[in-house]
Amino acid sequence: MSVAALIVAAGRGSRAGEGIPKQYRAIQGKPVLARTLSILLSHPGISHTLVVIHPDDRRFYEDTIRTLPSPPSAILPCIHGGTTRQVSVRNGLEALVDLNPEIVLVQDAARPFTGPDLIDRAIEAGRRWGAAVPGTPVTDTIKVIGDQSEVLSTPDRSKLRAVQTPQAFSFSLLLEAHRSAAAANLDTFTDDGALAEWAGLPVHVFEGETDNMKLTHPADFRKAERRLKGEEMTYVTRLGTGFDVHAFGEGDHVWLGGIKVPHDRGVVAHSDGDVILHALTDAILGALADGDIGTHFPPSDPQWLDASSDRFLAHAVDLVRSRGGIVDHLDTTLLCEKPRLGPYREAMRQRIAEIAGLRLDQVSLKATTTEKLGFTGRREGIAAQAAATIRLPEMSE
Missing domain, CATH: 3.90.550.10 (Spore Coat Polysaccharide Biosynthesis Protein SpsA; Chain A)
Known part of the structure:
Protein backbone atom coordinates (compact mmCIF):
# COMPACT_ATOMS: atom_id res chain seq x y z
CA MET A 1 0.00 0.00 0.00
CA LYS A 229 16.36 20.98 26.63
CA GLY A 230 19.12 18.59 27.46
CA GLU A 231 18.26 16.30 24.56
CA GLU A 232 20.07 18.29 21.88
CA MET A 233 23.60 19.52 21.23
CA THR A 234 24.95 22.47 23.15
CA TYR A 235 25.72 25.81 21.54
CA VAL A 236 28.53 28.32 21.80
CA THR A 237 27.79 32.04 21.48
CA ARG A 238 29.94 34.08 19.12
CA LEU A 239 30.19 37.83 18.60
CA GLY A 240 31.32 39.41 15.35
CA THR A 241 31.85 43.03 14.39
CA GLY A 242 31.77 44.81 11.05
CA PHE A 243 32.61 48.24 9.65
CA ASP A 244 31.94 49.83 6.29
CA VAL A 245 32.49 53.24 4.75
CA HIS A 246 31.66 54.88 1.42
CA ALA A 247 32.54 58.29 0.05
CA PHE A 248 29.79 60.57 -1.13
CA GLY A 249 29.53 61.22 -4.87
CA GLU A 250 27.01 62.37 -7.41
CA GLY A 251 23.42 61.32 -6.85
CA ASP A 252 20.12 62.09 -5.17
CA HIS A 253 19.76 59.19 -2.70
CA VAL A 254 21.59 56.66 -0.57
CA TRP A 255 20.64 53.11 0.36
CA LEU A 256 20.62 52.50 4.12
CA GLY A 257 19.32 49.39 5.88
CA GLY A 258 17.68 48.21 2.68
CA ILE A 259 15.70 51.48 2.33
CA LYS A 260 16.16 54.12 -0.38
CA VAL A 261 16.72 57.43 1.45
CA PRO A 262 16.53 60.78 -0.42
CA HIS A 263 19.74 62.80 -0.07
CA ASP A 264 21.60 65.53 -1.94
CA ARG A 265 24.48 63.13 -2.61
CA GLY A 266 24.93 59.51 -3.65
CA VAL A 267 27.77 57.16 -2.71
CA VAL A 268 30.72 55.84 -4.66
CA ALA A 269 30.40 52.05 -4.54
CA HIS A 270 30.54 48.91 -6.68
CA SER A 271 27.20 47.67 -5.32
CA ASP A 272 24.41 49.90 -4.01
CA GLY A 273 26.74 51.09 -1.22
CA ASP A 274 24.44 50.29 1.72
CA VAL A 275 26.90 50.74 4.60
CA ILE A 276 24.45 49.37 7.18
CA LEU A 277 23.86 46.08 5.37
CA HIS A 278 27.54 45.80 4.47
CA ALA A 279 28.62 46.25 8.11
CA LEU A 280 26.03 43.72 9.29
CA THR A 281 27.18 41.22 6.67
CA ASP A 282 30.78 41.56 7.83
CA ALA A 283 29.71 41.22 11.47
CA ILE A 284 27.99 37.89 10.78
CA LEU A 285 30.90 36.64 8.66
CA GLY A 286 33.23 37.66 11.48
CA ALA A 287 31.22 35.66 13.99
CA LEU A 288 31.51 32.69 11.63
CA ALA A 289 35.26 33.31 11.12
CA ASP A 290 34.51 33.09 7.40
CA GLY A 291 36.29 35.99 5.76
CA ASP A 292 34.60 39.26 4.91
CA ILE A 293 32.18 40.68 2.38
CA GLY A 294 34.98 41.13 -0.18
CA THR A 295 35.82 37.42 0.09
CA HIS A 296 32.30 36.33 -0.75
CA PHE A 297 31.37 39.19 -3.12
CA PRO A 298 34.61 40.55 -4.64
CA PRO A 299 34.26 44.03 -6.17
CA SER A 300 36.31 42.81 -9.13
CA ASP A 301 33.40 40.55 -10.13
CA PRO A 302 31.06 42.43 -12.52
CA GLN A 303 28.03 40.45 -11.36
CA TRP A 304 27.99 42.51 -8.15
CA LEU A 305 27.95 45.85 -9.96
CA ASP A 306 25.01 47.86 -8.55
CA ALA A 307 23.85 44.72 -6.70
CA SER A 308 21.26 45.09 -3.97
CA SER A 309 22.99 44.58 -0.62
CA ASP A 310 20.10 42.58 0.82
CA ARG A 311 21.60 39.64 -1.10
CA PHE A 312 24.83 39.96 0.90
CA LEU A 313 23.11 39.98 4.29
CA ALA A 314 20.79 37.11 3.32
CA HIS A 315 23.82 35.07 2.21
CA ALA A 316 25.60 35.61 5.54
CA VAL A 317 22.49 34.58 7.49
CA ASP A 318 22.11 31.51 5.27
CA LEU A 319 25.69 30.50 6.13
CA VAL A 320 24.84 30.58 9.83
CA ARG A 321 21.74 28.45 9.36
CA SER A 322 23.49 26.02 7.03
CA ARG A 323 25.84 25.24 9.93
CA GLY A 324 22.93 24.59 12.26
CA GLY A 325 23.38 27.99 13.90
CA ILE A 326 21.07 30.72 15.10
CA VAL A 327 21.28 34.49 14.62
CA ASP A 328 20.31 36.01 17.95
CA HIS A 329 20.81 39.76 17.53
CA LEU A 330 21.99 42.40 15.06
CA ASP A 331 23.11 45.86 16.19
CA THR A 332 24.28 48.76 13.98
CA THR A 333 25.40 52.35 14.49
CA LEU A 334 25.32 54.73 11.53
CA LEU A 335 27.99 57.49 11.53
CA CYS A 336 27.17 60.60 9.51
CA GLU A 337 26.06 64.21 9.76
CA LYS A 338 23.30 63.69 7.19
CA PRO A 339 20.96 62.12 6.20
CA ARG A 340 19.12 61.83 9.50
CA LEU A 341 18.22 58.30 10.53
CA GLY A 342 15.12 59.10 12.63
CA PRO A 343 12.41 59.27 9.95
CA TYR A 344 13.53 55.94 8.44
CA ARG A 345 14.72 53.99 11.48
CA GLU A 346 11.69 51.72 11.96
CA ALA A 347 11.37 50.99 8.24
CA MET A 348 15.05 50.02 8.19
CA ARG A 349 14.70 47.79 11.25
CA GLN A 350 11.70 46.09 9.67
CA ARG A 351 13.56 45.56 6.39
CA ILE A 352 16.66 44.16 8.12
CA ALA A 353 14.48 41.80 10.17
CA GLU A 354 12.76 40.67 6.96
CA ILE A 355 16.03 40.03 5.13
CA ALA A 356 17.54 38.13 8.07
CA GLY A 357 14.37 36.27 9.04
CA LEU A 358 14.38 37.74 12.56
CA ARG A 359 11.87 39.32 14.90
CA LEU A 360 11.88 43.10 15.06
CA ASP A 361 13.16 43.02 18.65
CA GLN A 362 16.29 41.22 17.43
CA VAL A 363 17.37 44.21 15.33
CA SER A 364 18.84 47.38 16.83
CA LEU A 365 19.70 50.49 14.82
CA LYS A 366 21.28 53.69 16.14
CA ALA A 367 22.96 56.77 14.66
CA THR A 368 25.50 59.35 15.76
CA THR A 369 27.39 62.27 14.31
CA THR A 370 31.13 62.64 14.82
CA GLU A 371 30.78 66.21 16.09
CA LYS A 372 31.91 67.50 12.68
CA LEU A 373 35.26 65.73 13.07
CA GLY A 374 36.89 63.56 10.40
CA PHE A 375 35.57 62.69 6.94
CA THR A 376 32.03 62.07 8.21
CA GLY A 377 32.08 65.38 10.05
CA ARG A 378 33.14 67.11 6.86
CA ARG A 379 30.31 65.32 5.06
CA GLU A 380 32.71 63.58 2.70
CA GLY A 381 31.26 60.15 3.32
CA ILE A 382 29.17 57.84 5.47
CA ALA A 383 30.07 54.89 7.69
CA ALA A 384 28.50 52.20 9.84
CA GLN A 385 29.73 49.80 12.49
CA ALA A 386 27.85 46.66 13.46
CA ALA A 387 27.82 43.73 15.83
CA ALA A 388 26.18 40.33 15.38
CA THR A 389 25.54 37.71 18.04
CA ILE A 390 25.08 34.17 16.82
CA ARG A 391 25.03 30.65 18.27
CA LEU A 392 26.76 27.69 16.63
CA PRO A 393 26.68 24.01 17.58
CA GLU A 394 29.56 23.30 19.90
CA MET A 395 32.00 21.00 18.16
CA SER A 396 33.68 18.19 20.08
CA GLU A 397 37.47 18.05 20.14
Missing part, protein backbone atom coordinates in the same frame (compact mmCIF):
# COMPACT_ATOMS: atom_id res chain seq x y z
CA SER A 2 1.49 3.35 -1.06
CA VAL A 3 1.28 6.16 1.48
CA ALA A 4 2.13 9.81 0.82
CA ALA A 5 2.53 12.45 3.50
CA LEU A 6 1.40 15.99 2.70
CA ILE A 7 2.82 18.63 5.05
CA VAL A 8 0.94 21.93 5.10
CA ALA A 9 3.56 24.67 5.63
CA ALA A 10 2.13 27.66 3.77
CA GLY A 11 0.64 29.51 6.75
CA ARG A 12 1.90 32.73 8.31
CA GLY A 13 1.55 31.62 11.95
CA SER A 14 0.56 35.12 13.12
CA ARG A 15 -0.59 33.87 16.55
CA ALA A 16 2.98 32.77 17.28
CA GLY A 17 4.09 36.42 17.43
CA GLU A 18 6.35 38.56 15.27
CA GLY A 19 9.15 37.06 13.24
CA ILE A 20 9.53 34.51 10.50
CA PRO A 21 6.71 31.98 9.95
CA LYS A 22 6.55 29.62 12.90
CA GLN A 23 7.32 26.49 10.88
CA TYR A 24 10.81 27.88 10.15
CA ARG A 25 11.63 29.04 13.67
CA ALA A 26 14.22 27.02 15.51
CA ILE A 27 13.57 25.07 18.69
CA GLN A 28 16.80 23.90 20.25
CA GLY A 29 18.63 24.99 17.13
CA LYS A 30 16.57 23.09 14.55
CA PRO A 31 13.67 24.49 12.48
CA VAL A 32 10.24 23.20 13.47
CA LEU A 33 9.57 22.00 9.91
CA ALA A 34 12.87 20.09 9.87
CA ARG A 35 11.78 18.19 12.97
CA THR A 36 8.39 17.39 11.46
CA LEU A 37 10.00 16.30 8.20
CA SER A 38 12.52 14.07 9.99
CA ILE A 39 9.72 12.20 11.73
CA LEU A 40 7.81 11.47 8.54
CA LEU A 41 10.88 10.71 6.42
CA SER A 42 12.13 8.18 8.94
CA HIS A 43 8.84 6.25 9.01
CA PRO A 44 9.06 3.08 6.88
CA GLY A 45 5.37 3.18 5.99
CA ILE A 46 5.58 6.49 4.11
CA SER A 47 6.88 6.32 0.56
CA HIS A 48 6.74 9.98 -0.48
CA THR A 49 6.55 13.33 1.30
CA LEU A 50 5.36 16.60 -0.21
CA VAL A 51 5.60 20.02 1.46
CA VAL A 52 3.28 22.87 0.52
CA ILE A 53 4.95 26.24 1.17
CA HIS A 54 4.14 29.92 0.84
CA PRO A 55 5.62 31.46 -2.33
CA ASP A 56 7.62 33.93 -0.23
CA ASP A 57 9.23 31.22 1.91
CA ARG A 58 11.43 29.37 -0.58
CA ARG A 59 14.67 30.57 1.03
CA PHE A 60 13.44 29.49 4.47
CA TYR A 61 12.40 26.14 3.04
CA GLU A 62 15.73 25.55 1.31
CA ASP A 63 17.56 26.48 4.52
CA THR A 64 15.41 23.92 6.35
CA ILE A 65 16.14 21.15 3.87
CA ARG A 66 19.87 21.79 4.28
CA THR A 67 19.61 21.03 8.00
CA LEU A 68 18.53 17.45 7.26
CA PRO A 69 21.30 14.82 7.39
CA SER A 70 21.24 14.24 3.63
CA PRO A 71 18.98 15.26 0.73
CA PRO A 72 16.20 12.64 1.07
CA SER A 73 14.94 11.22 -2.19
CA ALA A 74 11.52 10.72 -0.59
CA ILE A 75 10.92 14.49 -0.58
CA LEU A 76 9.09 15.60 -3.69
CA PRO A 77 9.71 19.11 -5.08
CA CYS A 78 7.79 21.53 -2.91
CA ILE A 79 4.76 23.36 -4.32
CA HIS A 80 3.10 26.66 -3.47
CA GLY A 81 0.02 26.90 -1.31
CA GLY A 82 -2.95 29.22 -1.63
CA THR A 83 -4.75 31.87 0.36
CA THR A 84 -6.29 29.38 2.81
CA ARG A 85 -5.24 26.09 4.34
CA GLN A 86 -7.92 24.32 2.31
CA VAL A 87 -6.56 25.68 -0.97
CA SER A 88 -3.03 24.68 0.06
CA VAL A 89 -4.10 21.10 0.78
CA ARG A 90 -5.95 20.90 -2.53
CA ASN A 91 -2.86 22.16 -4.37
CA GLY A 92 -0.86 19.42 -2.66
CA LEU A 93 -3.37 16.74 -3.57
CA GLU A 94 -3.39 17.82 -7.20
CA ALA A 95 0.41 17.61 -7.22
CA LEU A 96 0.16 13.98 -6.06
CA VAL A 97 -2.25 12.89 -8.81
CA ASP A 98 0.45 11.28 -10.96
CA LEU A 99 1.73 9.26 -7.98
CA ASN A 100 -1.85 8.29 -7.08
CA PRO A 101 -1.08 6.96 -3.57
CA GLU A 102 -3.67 4.81 -1.88
CA ILE A 103 -3.48 6.72 1.39
CA VAL A 104 -2.55 10.35 2.06
CA LEU A 105 -1.63 11.67 5.50
CA VAL A 106 -2.23 15.41 5.95
CA GLN A 107 0.13 16.78 8.59
CA ASP A 108 0.56 20.21 10.17
CA ALA A 109 4.09 21.56 9.73
CA ALA A 110 4.06 22.81 13.31
CA ARG A 111 3.64 19.40 14.97
CA PRO A 112 7.25 18.35 15.62
CA PHE A 113 6.45 15.74 18.27
CA THR A 114 4.32 13.27 16.29
CA GLY A 115 5.29 9.76 17.35
CA PRO A 116 5.85 6.77 15.03
CA ASP A 117 3.08 4.79 16.77
CA LEU A 118 0.61 7.54 15.95
CA ILE A 119 1.66 7.42 12.30
CA ASP A 120 1.15 3.64 12.36
CA ARG A 121 -2.36 4.12 13.70
CA ALA A 122 -3.09 6.82 11.12
CA ILE A 123 -2.07 4.59 8.20
CA GLU A 124 -4.13 1.70 9.56
CA ALA A 125 -7.16 3.94 10.15
CA GLY A 126 -6.90 5.41 6.66
CA ARG A 127 -6.75 1.93 5.16
CA ARG A 128 -9.66 0.69 7.27
CA TRP A 129 -12.08 3.61 7.03
CA GLY A 130 -10.95 5.90 4.21
CA ALA A 131 -11.35 9.01 6.39
CA ALA A 132 -9.98 9.16 9.91
CA VAL A 133 -8.56 11.75 12.31
CA PRO A 134 -6.60 11.35 15.55
CA GLY A 135 -8.24 12.70 18.67
CA THR A 136 -7.57 12.93 22.40
CA PRO A 137 -10.16 13.08 25.20
CA VAL A 138 -11.12 16.56 26.40
CA THR A 139 -10.27 16.94 30.09
CA ASP A 140 -11.79 20.38 30.69
CA THR A 141 -15.51 21.06 30.84
CA ILE A 142 -16.61 22.79 27.63
CA LYS A 143 -19.25 25.54 27.49
CA VAL A 144 -21.11 26.69 24.39
CA ILE A 145 -21.73 30.42 24.75
CA GLY A 146 -23.88 33.04 23.02
CA ASP A 147 -23.25 36.54 21.74
CA GLN A 148 -23.32 37.99 25.27
CA SER A 149 -21.01 35.29 26.64
CA GLU A 150 -23.96 33.54 28.25
CA VAL A 151 -23.78 29.76 28.55
CA LEU A 152 -26.09 28.06 26.06
CA SER A 153 -25.15 24.44 26.78
CA THR A 154 -22.60 22.13 28.37
CA PRO A 155 -21.71 19.20 26.09
CA ASP A 156 -20.94 15.82 27.57
CA ARG A 157 -17.14 15.87 27.49
CA SER A 158 -16.97 12.08 27.34
CA LYS A 159 -18.15 12.40 23.73
CA LEU A 160 -15.72 15.21 22.82
CA ARG A 161 -12.29 14.81 21.23
CA ALA A 162 -9.55 17.33 20.47
CA VAL A 163 -8.52 16.60 16.88
CA GLN A 164 -4.89 16.48 15.72
CA THR A 165 -2.87 15.54 12.65
CA PRO A 166 -1.80 13.47 10.77
CA GLN A 167 -5.26 12.91 9.37
CA ALA A 168 -5.58 9.90 7.10
CA PHE A 169 -7.69 9.51 3.99
CA SER A 170 -8.15 7.47 0.89
CA PHE A 171 -6.35 9.72 -1.59
CA SER A 172 -9.05 9.49 -4.24
CA LEU A 173 -11.85 10.23 -1.76
CA LEU A 174 -10.14 13.28 -0.26
CA LEU A 175 -9.21 14.66 -3.68
CA GLU A 176 -12.81 14.31 -4.85
CA ALA A 177 -14.06 16.04 -1.67
CA HIS A 178 -11.67 18.95 -2.18
CA ARG A 179 -12.64 19.34 -5.82
CA SER A 180 -16.32 19.35 -4.85
CA ALA A 181 -15.75 22.04 -2.21
CA ALA A 182 -13.83 24.17 -4.72
CA ALA A 183 -16.64 23.80 -7.26
CA ALA A 184 -19.06 25.00 -4.56
CA ASN A 185 -16.82 28.04 -3.92
CA LEU A 186 -16.08 26.86 -0.39
CA ASP A 187 -12.48 27.40 0.72
CA THR A 188 -12.54 28.10 4.46
CA PHE A 189 -12.41 24.62 5.97
CA THR A 190 -9.53 24.60 8.47
CA ASP A 191 -9.64 20.85 8.97
CA ASP A 192 -9.75 18.10 6.35
CA GLY A 193 -11.92 15.96 8.59
CA ALA A 194 -14.56 18.71 8.57
CA LEU A 195 -14.32 19.00 4.78
CA ALA A 196 -14.74 15.25 4.45
CA GLU A 197 -17.82 15.43 6.70
CA TRP A 198 -19.26 18.17 4.49
CA ALA A 199 -18.69 15.94 1.46
CA GLY A 200 -20.73 13.19 3.12
CA LEU A 201 -17.86 10.89 4.06
CA PRO A 202 -18.12 9.03 7.37
CA VAL A 203 -15.13 10.23 9.39
CA HIS A 204 -13.77 8.11 12.25
CA VAL A 205 -11.64 9.14 15.19
CA PHE A 206 -8.69 7.03 16.26
CA GLU A 207 -6.47 7.41 19.32
CA GLY A 208 -4.24 10.49 19.24
CA GLU A 209 -1.30 11.43 21.45
CA THR A 210 -1.31 14.04 24.20
CA ASP A 211 2.37 14.75 23.42
CA ASN A 212 1.52 15.57 19.79
CA MET A 213 1.29 19.30 20.47
CA LYS A 214 0.83 21.92 17.79
CA LEU A 215 2.99 25.03 18.14
CA THR A 216 0.57 27.95 17.87
CA HIS A 217 1.35 30.57 20.52
CA PRO A 218 4.66 31.90 21.92
CA ALA A 219 4.08 29.87 25.08
CA ASP A 220 4.01 26.68 22.97
CA PHE A 221 7.53 27.42 21.72
CA ARG A 222 8.78 27.97 25.26
CA LYS A 223 7.20 24.68 26.28
CA ALA A 224 8.80 22.91 23.30
CA GLU A 225 12.22 24.37 24.19
CA ARG A 226 11.88 23.13 27.77
CA ARG A 227 10.84 19.72 26.50
CA LEU A 228 13.87 19.40 24.26
